[in-house]
Amino acid sequence: MLKECSALRAGLGIGTSTTGILEFAEGFATIGCSFAADGQGSYTIVGTEGVIETPRGIIPGLGTRAAEGLIVVIDPDGNRREELFEPANQYKNMVRCLR
Numbered sequence: 001m002l003k004e005c006s007a008l009r010a011g012l013g014i015g016t017s018t019t020g021i022l023e024f025a026e027g028f029a030t031i032g033c034s035f036a037a038d039g040q041g042s043y044t045i046v047g048t049e050g051v052i053e054t055p056r057g058i059i060p061g062l063g064t065r066a067a068e069g070l071i072v073v074i075d076p077d078g079n080r081r082e083e084l085f086e087p088a089n090q091y092k093n094m095v096r097c098l099r
Contacts, residue, residue: 050075 017034033041041057053072056065069085 048076 016036017032019032020030022029022031043052043054043057045052051072051074053074054070055072056068056070069087071083071085073081073083
């Protein structure tokens, strides 16, 4: 089940931000996104065995953003491991998969 709340941007009359709660039999998840967030997207997954963070979740290297991708894995004891990866054109990859 999805419970959702959206916000309209003044003057545009269209939704530019949203938050939601996803309910599952085993638990729940929260989501939030906004075009008003200046593209500084990040993703965090919190589970029973640790956390996965992607602080540069929106096209690494776009504009003045850091050029490499970063994934941070944190185990239940708080030990942190960082993994760097080369940026890719995410949109080009999506189109390639749709062919």
